[in-house]
Amino acid sequence: MGEQEKDLRRGKTGKNSLKRVRDAVRVYLMITIGTLIYSTGISLLLDPNNLAPGGVSGISIMLSRFTPITTGTWILIINIPLLAVGWWKLGRKFIIKTIYATIMTSLFTNLLGSVTPVTNDLICAVVLGGIAVGTGIGFVFRAGGTTGGMDIIVKLLRLKYPYLKSGSIFLVLDMVVVIVSGFVFQNLTLAVYAGIVIALDAKVMDVILYGQDEARLIYIISDKHAQIAGRLMAELDIGVTYLEGEGAYTEKDKKIILCASRKQRSPEVINIVKEEDERAFLIVSSANEIFGEGYKSYWTEQL
Numbered sequence: 001m002g003e004q005e006k007d008l009r010r011g012k013t014g015k016n017s018l019k020r021v022r023d024a025v026r027v028y029l030m031i032t033i034g035t036l037i038y039s040t041g042i043s044l045l046l047d048p049n050n051l052a053p054g055g056v057s058g059i060s061i062m063l064s065r066f067t068p069i070t071t072g073t074w075i076l077i078i079n080i081p082l083l084a085v086g087w088w089k090l091g092r093k094f095i096i097k098t099i100y101a102t103i104m105t106s107l108f109t110n111l112l113g114s115v116t117p118v119t120n121d122l123i124c125a126v127v128l129g130g131i132a133v134g135t136g137i138g139f140v141f142r143a144g145g146t147t148g149g150m151d152i153i154v155k156l157l158r159l160k161y162p163y164l165k166s167g168s169i170f171l172v173l174d175m176v177v178v179i180v181s182g183f184v185f186q187n188l189t190l191a192v193y194a195g196i197v198i199a200l201d202a203k204v205m206d207v208i209l210y211g212q213d214e215a216r217l218i219y220i221i222s223d224k225h226a227q228i229a230g231r232l233m234a235e236l237d238i239g240v241t242y243l244e245g246e247g248a249y250t251e252k253d254k255k256i257i258l259c260a261s262r263k264q265r266s267p268e269v270i271n272i273v274k275e276e277d278e279r280a281f282l283i284v285s286s287a288n289e290i291f292g293e294g295y296k297s298y299w300t301e302q303l
Contacts, residue, residue, distance in 0.1 A: 038136025054174025130200030138208025
């Protein structure tokens with residue numbers, strides 16, 4: 001092997017190593033920011049107002065009322081056995097980021113615990129706390145980690161029972177914590193508000209992870225399919241697929257246009273169809289999830 005070729009290989013290796021370092025710094029910086037935002041929601045908004053928003057953080061808030069151990073420390077204590085099982089069952093790659101996120105969450109929660117709460121108004125605490133928690137978790141998830149706790153439990157349950165839906169498991173576990181908090185704080189109103197926090201942070205987290213992907217699935221049956229498809233692609237930049245069909249009455253072959261568009265753009269699709277063929281037949285339905293370019297990624301890990 002010549003010296004020039006060796007130099008080229010060393011150069012490529014160096015660039016790859018530098019890229020890996022940059023990627024790692026970016027990932028852990030995102031996790032750090034996410035855990036800081038998450039901990040801010042817990043320490044400055046939810047914890048001071050006796051709001052236990054499900055999960056390990058909610059359990060930790062309740063336990064801190066009966067012991068001298070702080071909420072942040074309880075988060076770490078509860079997560080230690082879960083992380084150990086997660087390392088065994090889920091693998092090193094997944095757990096390393098989660099360990100880092102758990103430690104940072106515990107650290108930030110304890111540090112911010114000594115700061116004066118942002119508000120004592122329950123409505124403000126619910127809204128701002130839900131947004132902060134959802135945003136923080138969203139950042140951590142986008143970096144490929146989790147905040148530990150229930151996330152690990154859900155993954156383990158899905159390994160054994162893959163037919164269970166993650167969202168349903170999270171909801172059941174969180175609601176158990178919320179119901180218990182009503183008894184711990186002897187206040188039904190606080191439990192109801194904690195339930196609202198769960199719903200709000202779940203919505204915010206989805207927006208952070210996937211964006212507003214509400215969509216419409218549209219079927220168009222028209223003799224002017226070529227004109228309509230051309231305009232949809234050119235004017236709205238919407239992907240179009242032809243389905244082969246046959247009229248039951250006419251027994252003639254037909255091309256059916258299938259396309260998906262974001263909810264707010266669907267009126268534009270309908271207007272184009274009307275302009276090209278007022279007699280066109282349209283079926284418009286809601287699409288709960290769409291994977292592919294412009295929507296959710298196939299490879300986004302679903303907890």
